[in-house]
Amino acid sequence: MIAALRFSPGAVRRVLVGLAVALAVIALDQASKTWVLSEWPEARYGRVPVVRFLDFAVNWNRGVSFSMGNNLGDCDRIIFAALALTVCAGLVVWMAKGARPMVLGALGLIVGGALGNSIDRIRYGAVEDFLYVHIGAFDWWPIFNLADSMICIGAGLMIFDSLFDRSLSHKNTP
Numbered sequence: 193m194i195a196a197l198r199f200s201p202g203a204v205r206r207v208l209v210g211l212a213v214a215l216a217v218i219a220l221d222q223a224s225k226t227w228v229l230s231e232w233p234e235a236r237y238g239r240v241p242v243v244r245f246l247d248f249a250v251n252w253n254r255g256v257s258f259s260m261g262n263n264l265g266d267c268d269r270i271i272f273a274a275l276a277l278t279v280c281a282g283l284v285v286w287m288a289k290g291a292r293p294m295v296l297g298a299l300g301l302i303v304g305g306a307l308g309n310s311i312d313r314i315r316y317g318a319v320e321d322f323l324y325v326h327i328g329a330f331d332w333w334p335i336f337n338l339a340d341s342m343i344c345i346g347a348g349l350m351i352f353d354s355l356f357d358r359s360l361s362h363k364n365t366p
Contacts, residue, residue, distance in 0.1 A: 217304025301346030
């Protein structure tokens with residue numbers, strides 16, 4: 193079993209690169225959340241316009257995407273944090289097994305976003321969301337945060353990679 197945990201130097205390098213991306217995402221996410229809470233306290237009680245299409249509005253989300261699982265009670269903090277840590281462990285193994293540069297960066301974004309939100313869950317019992325994007329009266333989009341954005345960007349990069357960035361893809365042939 194111990195032999196199965198040994199990684200080649202290339203695998204270690206890939207994991208370190210992916211984790212560096214994740215660490216940068218965690219730092220930016222936590223800094224942005226702290227900044228909004230300290231510099232925009234009025235965002236805790238309503239929407240604060242920042243630019244024409246963006247408001248700050250602090251919302252504490254106990255669930256996952258689109259507030260699913262918001263009603264699980266006190267155990268939601270443990271369930272969702274454990275789930276995120278398990279998924280992140282699997283993604284780190286994926287990094288080590290030879291992810292190409294775009295996928296490596298995407299995995300780092302996803303891991304960083306998941307861990308950034310998990311830090312909130314552990315510290316506060318809920319995830320701090322504060323970015324509210326709207327276009328005039330078209331304002332049905334949920335409130336989100338930087339970690340959520342990085343998870344979505346990472347997933348988008350992985351979809352792009354799976355469709356277009358493979359040498360064997362039929363999309364790359366004339």
